[in-house]
Structure formats: C-alpha cells, structure tokens
Amino acid sequence: xxxxxxxxxxxxxxxxxxxxxxxxxxxxxxxxxxxxxxxxxxxxxxxxxxxxxxxxxxxxxxxxxxxxxxxxxxxxxxxxxxxxxxxxxxxxxxxxxxxxxxxxxxxxxxxxxxxxxxxxxxxxxxxxxxxxxxxxxxxxxxxxxxxxxxxxxxxxxxxxxxxxxxxxxxxxxxxxxxxxxxxxxxxxxxxxxxxxxxxxxxxxxxxxxxxxxxxxxxxxxxxxxxxxxxxxxxxxxxxxxxxxxxxxxxxxxxxxxxxxxxxxxxxxxxxxxxxxxxxxxxxxxxxxxxxxxxxxxxxxxxxxxxxxxxxxxxxxxxxxxxxxxxxxxxxxxxx
DNA sequence: TTTGTAACCAGGTGAGCGGT
DNA sequence: ACCGCTCACCTGGTTACAAA
Numbered sequence: 625x626x627x628x629x630x631x632x633x634x635x636x637x638x639x640x641x642x643x644x645x646x647x648x649x650x651x652x653x654x655x656x657x658x659x660x661x662x663x664x665x666x667x668x669x670x671x672x673x674x675x676x677x678x679x680x681x682x683x684x685x686x687x688x689x690x691x692x693x694x695x696x697x698x699x700x701x702x703x704x705x706x707x708x709x710x711x712x713x714x715x716x717x718x719x720x721x722x723x724x725x726x727x728x729x730x731x732x733x734x735x736x737x738x739x740x741x742x743x744x745x746x747x748x749x750x751x752x753x754x755x756x757x758x759x760x761x762x763x764x765x766x767x768x769x770x771x772x773x774x775x776x777x778x779x780x781x782x783x784x785x786x787x788x789x790x791x792x793x794x795x796x797x798x799x800x801x802x803x804x805x806x807x808x809x810x811x812x813x814x815x816x817x818x819x820x821x822x823x824x825x826x827x828x829x830x831x832x833x834x835x836x837x838x839x840x841x842x843x844x845x846x847x848x849x850x851x852x853x854x855x856x857x858x859x860x861x862x863x864x865x866x867x868x869x870x871x872x873x874x875x876x877x878x879x880x881x882x883x884x885x886x887x888x889x890x891x892x893x894x895x896x897x898x899x900x901x902x903x904x905x906x907x908x909x910x911x912x913x914x915x916x917x918x919x920x921x922x923x924x925x926x927x928x929x930x931x932x933x934x935x936x937x938x939x940x941x942x943x944x945x946x947x948x949x950x951x952x953x954x955x956x957x958x959x
Numbered sequence: 960t961t962t963g964t965a966a967c968c969a970g971g972t973g974a975g976c977g978g979t
Numbered sequence: 980a981c982c983g984c985t986c987a988c989c990t991g992g993t994t995a996c997a998a999a
Contacts, residue, residue, distance in 0.1 A: 654994095655993085656995095666962090704962080704963075714963055717963085717964075717965095717992090720991075724993090736992095738990095738991065738992080860966090860997095861965095
C-alpha cells in the first residue's frame with residue numbers, strides 16, 4: 625500500500641456544521657416530516673380544546689411521567705374531525721409520530737414512546753384501546769370488502785392457487801364464459817424447467833341462491849373501475865363513497881390475512897406451513913368443506929373485525945357444500 | 960393542502976428440520 | 980438431545996397515497 629499524501633490533494637475536507645445538518649435532515653423523506661407535523665397539530669389542538677385545557681406544550685414538560693400521563697389521555701380522548709375514533713393504524717401512527725417529534729424537539733430526550741419498558745402505562749393504553757376497538761368492531765367491513773372476501777374464498781376452493789400465487793393473480797387469468805369462469809394458470813410452480821403450458825380450470829356453474837361463485841366473481845370484476853390500469857386481480861379496498869376498489873393491487877398482508885382467517889375458522893393447522901403447499905393442499909381443501917357452512921359463511925362474508933349484518937343485506941350466502949365437494953375432487957385430479 | 964389509513968421495510972422471534 | 984440454520988410471521992416504525 626502506498627502512503628496517501630494528506631497534504632496535497634483536495635479529496636478530504638472538513639464539513640461545516642451546516643453541511644452536516646443539511647445531509648442529516650435530508651435523510652427524512654418529506655412525507656414523514658409532514659406526517660409528524662400533522663400529528664403534532666392534532667395533539668396540540670386536542671390539548672388546547674376547551675374540554676382538555678393544557679395550556680403548555682408537551683415538549684415543555686421535563687418529566688417523563690407527566691408526558692406519559694398526558695399522552696395516555698390524548699390517545700384515549702382524541703377523535704377525528706368528524707368526531708369518530710381513529711382507526712387502529714392511525715393511533716399507532718400517532719404515537720410513533722409524536723415520539724419522533726419529541727426526540728427532535730427536546731434536547732437529549734432519547735426515548736421512544738412506544739417502548740413498553742419506558743412507558744408502560746402508555747403502552748397499556750394503546751394496546752388496550754386497540755383491543756377495545758377490535759372488540760367493538762371499529763373499522764368494520766364494507767359491502768365490497770365482503771364481496772372480495774367471498775371471491776377470495778371461491779378462488780381458494782375452486783382454483784387452488786398456491787400460497788404465493790394469490791397476490792400474483794392477474795385479471796387476465798379469468799375468462800368469463802357461458803359455462804362459468806375459466807381460471808387460467810399460466811405457469812405453475814411445478815412447471816419449473818420449461819413446462820410452460822397453460823392450465824385451465826373451469827369453475828362449476830352456479831346453483832341459484834345457493835352457490836354462486838361465478839356471479840360473485842362477475843360482480844367483483846364489474847365493480848373494478850372502468851379505467852382501472854392495475855393488472856392484478858385483487859384490488860385494494862377504497863374508503864370513498866362512490867368507489868369500491870382502488871386502482872392498485874391489494875396488499876400482500878391483506879391477502880395473507882384472509883388466507884389465515886380461512887384456516888383459523890376451519891381449524892386447519894397452518895403452524896409453520898402454508899396450507900396451500902404440497903400434499904397438504906387436498907386435505908386442507910377437504911377440511912374447509914368439512915368444517916361446515918356456518919363458519920365458512922361467517923368468514924366469507926365478514927372476517928375478523930367486520931359486522932356480518934352489513935354484508936348480509938348485500939348477498940345471499942353459499943348454503944350447500946355438497947355440490948362443491950365434487951368439484952373439489954375434480955380439482956384434485958387436475959393437480 | 961390536509962387528513963386518515965395502508966403499504967412497506969428492517970429487525971426480531973420462534974417453530975421446524977436436518978445433521979451430529 | 981442438542982446445535983445451527985432457514986424461513987415465515989410478527990413488531991415497531993417509516994413512508995406513501997387516496998380522499999376530502
């Protein structure tokens with residue numbers, strides 16, 4: 625190794641404090657900054673509200689006990705502009721954002737509000753609030769969410785995609801025909817090595833008012849926005865009043881969640897393994913049918929935190945499983 | 960723009976599995 | 980029985996984005 629000449633080149637320099645501050649600041653994306661500011665604003669407007677009446681700012685407090693106490697109150701007492709409770713995701717977001725803010729604004733304050741060891745009461749309040757909301761069904765399912773769940777269940781039963789295939793499903797893989805939907809698998813996992821032929825599964829015909837997979841899927845597809853450019857089959861759920869599904873693929877978490885629900889509801893052991901894998905698939909599908917209708921209906925229409933009544937108005941539910949049993953064995957042969 | 964929420968990401972955790 | 984490894988899932992936190 626040659627010695628480096630430290631004297632005669634300009635490759636080294638001592639950055640100024642401003643330069644360092646600038647690069648450190650640039651690490652944080654604009655959206656994060658905005659999100660932080662937003663929650664600080666909400667916090668302050670809660671504090672200034674006549675029913676609360678904290679006239680000083682949270683960051684002016686020196687004791688963590690007091691910060692924790694007031695944060696607990698905030699968490700449980702804050703409401704959206706419309707007066708509703710915030711969703712679970714938002715509350716988590718709120719605590720994280722305010723923690724970020726305190727770290728930036730109180731000198732040498734290096735704590736994390738989400739840390740259950742430093743702030744046990746705050747943690748308990750957050751956790752308790754989230755659980756309470758879950759119990760009360762806050763964040764309940766919408767009609768089109770129920771439809772999506774049903775469609776998902778049909779496709780699980782009739783199309784038997786493997787675990788990972790669910791969120792890669794494309795809208796092109798479904799062809800609507802007179803006989804029913806044809807579900808095409810362009811390439812299967814076990815086709816590795818060059819076997820590229822397309823695999824087609826014809827979904828069984830609907831039994832009116834009893835088993836209507838085709839009608840469900842047809843309705844689901846028709847509810848996609850006409851200008852939708854997303855290729856994925858499953859779309860994100862919209863909260864807007866006029867729109868049902870977003871022009872964006874449904875998150876993997878969502879899909880995995882629905883998948884797990886089916887397994888839980890039907891008592892299928894998925895510990896450590898995806899039920900759609902390998903030889904477990906046939907038995908898993910069989911167990912779904914054996915589990916009986918009520919649970920399946922419950923899952924298909926509602927899911928973990930939704931109110932079934934809402935969806936019931938929308939749609940008559942699958943009532944019979946005998947027909948589908950035959951179809952399930954048909955699928956078994958194909959696979 | 961602001962508001963509310965979901966997606967994304969990294970790091971942690973623990974069950975399961977093969978090898979010893 | 981135990982070790983080390985892998986891998987799916989979970990958690991905490993950050994970032995993106997649709998809707999208003």
